[in-house]
Amino acid sequence: MEMEHLKYPIGKWAEPKDYSTENIQNWIADIRGLPGNIESLLQQRGDEVFSYRYRPGGWTLRQLIHHIADSHMNAYIRHKLAFTENQPRINAYLEQEWAQLDDVEKVPVATSVQLLSMLHVRWTVFLDSVQYNQWENGFIHPQHNRFISLKESLSMYAWHSRHHLEHIKIALSKPS
DSSP states (O other): OOHHHHHHHHHOOOOOOOOHHHHHHHHHHHHHHHHHHHHHHHHOOGGGGGGGGGSSTTTTTHHHHHHHHHHHHHHHHHHHHHHHSSOOOOOOOHHHTTTTTTTHHSHHHHHHHHHHHHHHHHHHOOOOOOOOOGGGGGGTTTTTTEEEHHHHHHHHHOOOHHHHHHHHHHHHHOOO
């Protein structure tokens, strides 16, 4: 596989042209389903798979799954801030640095899978409660230095869910 496909197996995120109710519901479904999809992929696998990589120089499955939990915890908080405050400026974090911290190496991957499962229950209940006009609420992202609406962020995290699910599938199909 070519490197670009390994980096972006479902393509790079692009802002949707259509924020219809149907698309919003599909994006929520992507987020709702992610923990179960990860659990299914990892079922009956040994710990050795967590050292597999989805591409040369990429994260291990251990780093990737802990990253998904870190990222989605941040997303949940960002969404609630955007809903309860007037265009808050959110905090960015250094994903590459977080992937190197001791908890990533020492905490079992199952902990982050379980965390994702519980987090996504709360997150999707919250997302299901958002009324159509409230999707215009949002936050200022310091790295992009612009306003990001809840609906745009939702589409990003639905993409993020599908994107990393494909990375997991790639790593499990051909360890490197």
